[in-house]
Amino acid sequence: MEKIILKDIPDLDKISVYENNGGYAAWKKVLSQMKPDEVIEEVKKSGLRGRGGACFPTGLKWSFMPKGNDKPKYLCCNGDESEPGSFKDREIFEKNPHQFIEGSLIAAYAMGIKAVYVYIRGEYWKWINIMEECVSDAYKKGFIGENVQGSGYSVDMYIHKGAGAYICGEESSLMNSLEGKRGYPRVKPPFPAAVGVWGNPTTINNIETLANIPEIINKGGEWFSKIGDPKHPGTLLFGVSGHVNKPGVYELPTGIPLMTLINDYCGGVKNGKDIKMIIPGGSSMPPLTKEESLNMKMDAESLKAVGSAIGTAGVMVMDEDTDIVHVLQRITKFYYHESCGQCTPCREGCGWMLKVLNRIMDGTGRHSDLDLLISVAENIEGNTICALGDAAAWPVKWTVRKFRKEFEAKIKEDKADLPAANKVHGLRKSDEYMTISDHAEQGKVEDLMGKVQELTQNEDIKRFSS
Amino acid sequence: MNKENYIPVFDENEMKMVEHHKSKYPAQMAAVMPLLWMIQEKYGWISVDAMRYVGDLLKLPHDHVLGVATFYSMYFKKPTGKYHLQICTNVSCMLCGGYEVFHYISDKLGIKNKEITSDGMFSIEEVECLGSCATAPMLQINNKEFHEKLTLEEVDKLLNNLRNSN
Numbered sequence: 001m002e003k004i005i006l007k008d009i010p011d012l013d014k015i016s017v018y019e020n021n022g023g024y025a026a027w028k029k030v031l032s033q034m035k036p037d038e039v040i041e042e043v044k045k046s047g048l049r050g051r052g053g054a055c056f057p058t059g060l061k062w063s064f065m066p067k068g069n070d071k072p073k074y075l076c077c078n079g080d081e082s083e084p085g086s087f088k089d090r091e092i093f094e095k096n097p098h099q100f101i102e103g104s105l106i107a108a109y110a111m112g113i114k115a116v117y118v119y120i121r122g123e124y125w126k127w128i129n130i131m132e133e134c135v136s137d138a139y140k141k142g143f144i145g146e147n148v149q150g151s152g153y154s155v156d157m158y159i160h161k162g163a164g165a166y167i168c169g170e171e172s173s174l175m176n177s178l179e180g181k182r183g184y185p186r187v188k189p190p191f192p193a194a195v196g197v198w199g200n201p202t203t204i205n206n207i208e209t210l211a212n213i214p215e216i217i218n219k220g221g222e223w224f225s226k227i228g229d230p231k232h233p234g235t236l237l238f239g240v241s242g243h244v245n246k247p248g249v250y251e252l253p254t255g256i257p258l259m260t261l262i263n264d265y266c267g268g269v270k271n272g273k274d275i276k277m278i279i280p281g282g283s284s285m286p287p288l289t290k291e292e293s294l295n296m297k298m299d300a301e302s303l304k305a306v307g308s309a310i311g312t313a314g315v316m317v318m319d320e321d322t323d324i325v326h327v328l329q330r331i332t333k334f335y336y337h338e339s340c341g342q343c344t345p346c347r348e349g350c351g352w353m354l355k356v357l358n359r360i361m362d363g364t365g366r367h368s369d370l371d372l373l374i375s376v377a378e379n380i381e382g383n384t385i386c387a388l389g390d391a392a393a394w395p396v397k398w399t400v401r402k403f404r405k406e407f408e409a410k411i412k413e414d415k416a417d418l419p420a421a422n423k424v425h426g427l428r429k430s431d432e433y434m435t436i437s438d439h440a441e442q443g444k445v446e447d448l449m450g451k452v453q454e455l456t457q458n459e460d461i462k463r464f465s466s
Numbered sequence: 467m468n469k470e471n472y473i474p475v476f477d478e479n480e481m482k483m484v485e486h487h488k489s490k491y492p493a494q495m496a497a498v499m500p501l502l503w504m505i506q507e508k509y510g511w512i513s514v515d516a517m518r519y520v521g522d523l524l525k526l527p528h529d530h531v532l533g534v535a536t537f538y539s540m541y542f543k544k545p546t547g548k549y550h551l552q553i554c555t556n557v558s559c560m561l562c563g564g565y566e567v568f569h570y571i572s573d574k575l576g577i578k579n580k581e582i583t584s585d586g587m588f589s590i591e592e593v594e595c596l597g598s599c600a601t602a603p604m605l606q607i608n609n610k611e612f613h614e615k616l617t618l619e620e621v622d623k624l625l626n627n628l629r630n631s632n
Binding site (some may be wrong): 072081082083084085086087089090121122123124125126158160161162163164165166177178179180181182183198239240241242243247248249279283314316318322326327330331334337338340 | 490491492493495496497498499500502503526530533534537538539540541555556557558560561562594595596597598599600601602606609610611612
């Protein structure tokens with residue numbers, strides 16, 4: 001199968017090699033022959049969907065940008081790539097950076113944008129240096145800058161280096177970070193196409209999404225729409241890691257069976273072991289059991305059907321000996337660390353889930369903890385400004401549901417007594433445990449001190465708040 | 467170890483760089499991140515005085531710069547060792563021995579997470595996914611080079627090389 005992005009051409013990161021292999025032809029074609037709207041139509045026809053995780057149709061996103069030049073407009077290229085298990089954009093920066101640059105220039109032209117910001121995570125020191133050089137080469141060759149190729153169109157491109165915050169991969173957080181603020185996500189609406197970076201219309205696209213654009217222009221949207229799964233066409237850069245013999249990034253058409261990817265391309269599971277769990281699209285995505293994995297196709301719709309998602313196509317494979325509880329604890333620790341702290345459900349909830357998972361790992365967990373975990377996760381999900389809350393909740397909710405036995409095996413407590421959580425919850429209802437304000441309301445203030453003392457001595461409450 | 471105290475000041479060439487960063491954005495507040503990077507490159511870490519200095523250069527309230535510097539984990543708010551080893555222990559690395567590498571280095575150097583060796587040579591930090599999942603386990607040094615597909619022997623070699631390169 002012909003590759004669209006990670007082509008087998010040596011030194012493709014050099015601008016001369018890229019040009020000799022048809023590079024920047026699409027950019028020249030767009031500038032000389034196509035109107036901006038025609039470019040958007042072609043991308044719509046291709047059926048290209050965003051590669052950053054949300055799978056939003058790219059052409060449609062571009063069409064949301066206002067026409068005309070009343071306000072400056074911006075394109076932000078999202079190379080923050082911090083989702084655990086994802087390492088595909090790094091591969092593009094290294095193997096085919098100019099195709100990404102060309103794609104973002106075409107995108108800028110299609111939306112009438114004059115400034116492109118490439119946001120790259122700060123840890124990618126090596127790849128930021130590569131990109132700085134590539135952008136400077138493209139300026140020198142006259143592909144970026146004033147009056148590009150004599151077309152009258154001018155565009156600038158800047159690299160912005162992040163500084164280690166997962167949340168900055170969220171588009172509105174990325175915009176705040178770019179503006180020189182703490183990376184707090186913004187409430188939507190207004191959406192970036194209306195009010196984006198510096199209050200102006202903005203589009204944010206993933207690096208891989210943009211890297212597909214030149215070939216769509218060269219070969220046509222229809223050609224692209226016939227690759228892979230019709231509802232999610234094109235190729236994906238699958239980043240496979242964990243217990244496989246040949247981990248790495250594999251560019252393959254969407255809809256490829258997961259087992260083909262693992263067995264034929266990644267050389268199967270290490271040491272001939274069995275699979276226990278697979279995370280199909282980066283650590284935020286609900287995991288798959290072995291049974292679900294066997295007939296799974298890797299595209300947005302097939303994974304959606306089983307309640308998971310393609311995400312960033314970062315596939316993490318775990319063999320039969322993996323401690324699932326430890327994996328979930330580590331994932332939750334990550335979200336606890338990375339929660340920006342803006343929304344209470346996410347900030348507090350991640351800490352709660354981690355605390356509960358820590359005690360299950362320590363061997364002091366309780367049977368009620370499993371329902372407690374699901375309950376906390378469900379109270380984070382959907383109640384936060386950005387999707388980090390969901391990203392933290394999904395793995396907890398689905399891993400506990402799908403691998404409940406693994407968790408139960410770690411809980412030594414043999415009798416499932418009345419959950420401590422419910423007792424605390426019940427305080428407000430029963431006569432025995434009235435709240436302090438209830439007492440105050442009923443005028444029983446003289447009893448208060450005694451009640452408070454009694455409450456603080458209650459074993460269940462002590463355990464619960466420890 | 468980096469200097470405990472320093473007087474933050476940019477020379478003429480660095481001031482040109484400051485102007486270059488300002489020119490990249492329509493509002494100069496956006497230059498705060500590149501400027502904090504410049505401070506860290508020069509002095510190894512970012513002191514509160516340095517945050518004030520950056521605030522003055524960009525005409526920003528000092529607390530804004532403090533807010534930005536404390537939000538991002540790659541800006542060091544305390545001095546680090548000469549070689550700051552950032553070891554990934556996130557899922558993909560963990561599955562391939564990330565914690566073994568972390569504990570091995572920690573035991574060998576006799577320091578815990580975010581501590582500095584007494585000679586100031588090394589400090590270690592457990593970090594989140596660095597996008598090196600297929601080449602796990604891995605570590606990064608001073609926010610720069612990746613060292614991937616580590617084994618314990620290679621860790622030994624790496625530590626020796628760093629020590630001897632002095």
